Amino acid sequence: MKRIWAICSFEIKKLFIKPQSYLLMFGMPLLFTLLFGGIMGDSSTGKVTLAFIDQDHSMMSKSLYDTLQNNDLFLLKEMSHNEAATQIKDKKLIGLLEVSKGFENKFASEGQPMVTFKYSPDFTSNAMIDQIVSNAIAKMKIQSTASTVWSNYSKESWEKMYPVLDKEISTSTPSIQKVSITKNMKKQEMGNVSARSAGFSIMFVMIVMMSVTGVLLEARKTGVWYRLLSTPTSRLEVMGGYFLSFFLIGWIQFGVLMAASTLLFGVHWGNLLGVFILVTSLLLCVVGLGLFISGFVKTTEQQGAFGSVIITATCMLGGVYWPLDIVPSFMQKIAEFIPQTWAMRGFTELISRGGSVQDIVAPVSVLLAFSVVFLAIGITRVKYE
Amino acid sequence: MLEVSKVRKSFGKTEVVKGVTFSVERGEAFGLLGPNGAGKSTTISMICGLLPFNEGDITVDGYSVKNNPMEIKKRIGVVPQDIALYPTMSAMDNLLFWGKMYGLSRKNALNRAYEVLDIVGLRDRAKDKIETFSGGMKRRINIGAALMHRPQILIMDEPTVGIDPQSRNHILETVKQLNKEGMTIIYTSHYMEEVEFLCERIGIIDHGEVIAVGTKEDLINRLSGGTVIKMEIGHYNKSLVEELNTLPFVEKIVTKDDERELEIFVNSSHQALGELVSTAVKNNVEVSTIQVQEPNLETLFLQLTGRSLRD
Numbered sequence: 001m002k003r004i005w006a007i008c009s010f011e012i013k014k015l016f017i018k019p020q021s022y023l024l025m026f027g028m029p030l031l032f033t034l035l036f037g038g039i040m041g042d043s044s045t046g047k048v049t050l051a052f053i054d055q056d057h058s059m060m061s062k063s064l065y066d067t068l069q070n071n072d073l074f075l076l077k078e079m080s081h082n083e084a085a086t087q088i089k090d091k092k093l094i095g096l097l098e099v100s101k102g103f104e105n106k107f108a109s110e111g112q113p114m115v116t117f118k119y120s121p122d123f124t125s126n127a128m129i130d131q132i133v134s135n136a137i138a139k140m141k142i143q144s145t146a147s148t149v150w151s152n153y154s155k156e157s158w159e160k161m162y163p164v165l166d167k168e169i170s171t172s173t174p175s176i177q178k179v180s181i182t183k184n185m186k187k188q189e190m191g192n193v194s195a196r197s198a199g200f201s202i203m204f205v206m207i208v209m210m211s212v213t214g215v216l217l218e219a220r221k222t223g224v225w226y227r228l229l230s231t232p233t234s235r236l237e238v239m240g241g242y243f244l245s246f247f248l249i250g251w252i253q254f255g256v257l258m259a260a261s262t263l264l265f266g267v268h269w270g271n272l273l274g275v276f277i278l279v280t281s282l283l284l285c286v287v288g289l290g291l292f293i294s295g296f297v298k299t300t301e302q303q304g305a306f307g308s309v310i311i312t313a314t315c316m317l318g319g320v321y322w323p324l325d326i327v328p329s330f331m332q333k334i335a336e337f338i339p340q341t342w343a344m345r346g347f348t349e350l351i352s353r354g355g356s357v358q359d360i361v362a363p364v365s366v367l368l369a370f371s372v373v374f375l376a377i378g379i380t381r382v383k384y385e
Numbered sequence: 386m387l388e389v390s391k392v393r394k395s396f397g398k399t400e401v402v403k404g405v406t407f408s409v410e411r412g413e414a415f416g417l418l419g420p421n422g423a424g425k426s427t428t429i430s431m432i433c434g435l436l437p438f439n440e441g442d443i444t445v446d447g448y449s450v451k452n453n454p455m456e457i458k459k460r461i462g463v464v465p466q467d468i469a470l471y472p473t474m475s476a477m478d479n480l481l482f483w484g485k486m487y488g489l490s491r492k493n494a495l496n497r498a499y500e501v502l503d504i505v506g507l508r509d510r511a512k513d514k515i516e517t518f519s520g521g522m523k524r525r526i527n528i529g530a531a532l533m534h535r536p537q538i539l540i541m542d543e544p545t546v547g548i549d550p551q552s553r554n555h556i557l558e559t560v561k562q563l564n565k566e567g568m569t570i571i572y573t574s575h576y577m578e579e580v581e582f583l584c585e586r587i588g589i590i591d592h593g594e595v596i597a598v599g600t601k602e603d604l605i606n607r608l609s610g611g612t613v614i615k616m617e618i619g620h621y622n623k624s625l626v627e628e629l630n631t632l633p634f635v636e637k638i639v640t641k642d643d644e645r646e647l648e649i650f651v652n653s654s655h656q657a658l659g660e661l662v663s664t665a666v667k668n669n670v671e672v673s674t675i676q677v678q679e680p681n682l683e684t685l686f687l688q689l690t691g692r693s694l695r696d
Contacts, residue, residue: 006485014474223467227530230433230463231486232455 003233007241008248015212015249024211025253029204030260033197036321050129051084051096052076058104059159060140063166064115067136068097070170073128088120095119095126097133107144108158113137143169194268197261198347199320202340203311205253206286210307212246213290214300216382221299239379243287250283270350274357278346281364284371285339291378319344342366386411386569387432387538392441394427394593401427403593404441409538409586414560414570416584418577418682424593425573426466429542432571433463445538459488462536466543468523469530472516476507476526479515480533487534494533501529504559521552528556538569545579557582577682587682591690605680613678613687614649614657619671621645628664632657637688650688 054061087093098116106113151158219225261267318340335341346363349355387409394402409415430436434454448456484494502508505525545553588598621644637650651657
């Protein structure tokens with residue numbers, strides 16, 4: 001046991017003596033979480049800006065402006081036509097919405113109120129803006145029709161009723177109540193930051209594991225392996241020492257990332273025992289994968305190259321970068337055979353649904369099955385001579 | 386102390402060690418001399434229990450490497466041909482690690498590491514990373530790592546490859562001193578002068594076979610033509626070689642370098658020199674250089690195998 005610990009502690013020291021290890025293990029995953037989690041999670045930072053040119057200066061054009069301001073996709077900035085044209089030319093705006101003179105009159109008559117939407121050719125979300133504007137005009141049309149009917153009975157101007165209706169509709173409680181399905185009373189959200197935090201922790205633990213499991217190949221290349229086996233240290237002790245070091249390095253990395261993401265981004269990782277079991281199974285699987293790859297390659301360079309390709313591809317397939325719900329069904333089927341899919345499912349269960357240990361039995365079992373296969377093949381391919 | 390008995394080793398269909406037999410006494414310095422690919426490293430790996438062998442046996446202090454490899458590993462310190470150290474760690478970290486691998490406690494390893502650093506002359510560099518060391522210094526720490534547990538036998542596999550003469554001398558002096566203090570040394574090399582300097586007994590190995598074993602004097606006495614005269618000639622002349630072969634003091638002639646260099650083994654250089662030159666002149670062959678080489682292990686190897694140690 002002394003020798004196992006000696007190998008393990010030396011490998012850990014060897015890793016942490018290098019400053020670049022801290023960047024790869026902790027700096028980069030936190031930075032990626034901040035960038036991807038923040039950008040995709042905070043809706044206000046992702047809004048584009050459109051110019052709003054009001055040629056009509058009417059109650060209805062004002063109403064359209066107010067209605068359109070309440071959306072998650074874009075912000076409106078009122079300005080003149082020339083000003084808007086200049087800003088679009090300078091790429092400060094991606095487009096404009098122009099309300100022509102006579103806009104309000106179209107509501108009173110039988111005509112169709114029109115708004116002109118001009119946008120840069122590189123803007124890809126134009127269909128969504130088109131839909132939002134159309135919906136807003138349709139809503140206004142219904143309100144104006146109702147106001148006109150009221151006007152016919154009351155003999156008062158429809159413009160008097162319209163603002164009342166508009167205010168009533170915009171302040172009414174929505175008929176849909178959104179409830180998140182959780183396993184306990186403590187409501188938790190798998191926000192984008194939480195999801196990316198789990199995802200990038202998995203990805204960077206895998207990257208680091210590829211590197212640290214490569215020490216077996218490096219040891220063979222440098223002669224350290226030869227010397228180790230010439231000492232009175234058994235093969236079991238040698239492999240035990242290395243294996244323990246890989247496992248502890250993985251846990252140190254994951255533990256620090258969990259603590260840092262909780263402090264920095266407010267991520268709640270859920271049931272701690274569940275997280276411990278899930279991360280342990282994931283690490284066994286990842287260490288197994290590292291040994292598996294090192295069993296089939298000859299140099300650390302090959303291990304790095306193969307490892308990078310495998311990690312990137314499986315992270316894409318396993319829902320680390322984006323939710324699996326948005327990918328086609330055949331890719332979702334492939335994802336069933338990817339360890340990261342099961343790890344992410346486990347984290348979703350713990351973080352988002354407030355699950356406990358019994359709720360992650362399936363992901364943990366699958367990860368352990370992957371571990372057994374990878375470790376069995378990886379360890380049998382280690383050459384001792 | 387060490388007995389290597391009729392050991393055979395094959396890789397696939399190729400037999401690389403063919404019944405190697407030799408023994409080393411306690412406190413002795415034994416050299417295994419042979420060219421690259423002769424089977425020295427394979428033999429060393431088998432002694433260290435790193436490579437299984439097909440036939441024969443190896444024992445250290447009566448323990449067989451087949452049955453008690455760990456007992457043997459406790460008694461030996463191995464200096465591999467490669468610099469088997471961790472370059473990003475300090476010399477002290479490396480020595481402590483290898484000390485622990487040999488079963489020393491941290492305290493004992495620390496004390497011994499300072500002693501070892503003194504032996505290899507690098508105490509002042511204890512905290513420096515190995516990657517900042519020169520090739521010679523790395524080789525010295527490489528030896529130091531094998532000394533951590535005070536081994537009874539120090540096995541060194543070409544420990545001076547690729548280093549400067551000053552570092553080589555330091556290493557040779559260190560090993561000589563260790564041997565004087567009672568440590569048994571097994572030293573493999575293809576540098577004849579290193580083996581001659583260090584070792585009392587020498588085994589010459591080629592193509593997986595030990596072709597001669599004995600003290601330096603024993604081996605040189607075995608030379609039938611003790612002296613080699615190297616003669617460079619303008620052009621090859623068959624009749625010259627035939628005539629030289631008839632001379633009574635000529636034992637053997639080996640032609641080299643496009644047959645323009647003759648290595649003539651003679652038993653009396655004083656008598657031979659004049660007659661060799663006059664025979665060449667008589668056969669209209671120009672002699673550009675002539676060199677007399679006194680008998681040594683290189684000569685013996687050349688005579689036994691027909692090729693040089695560094696071929």
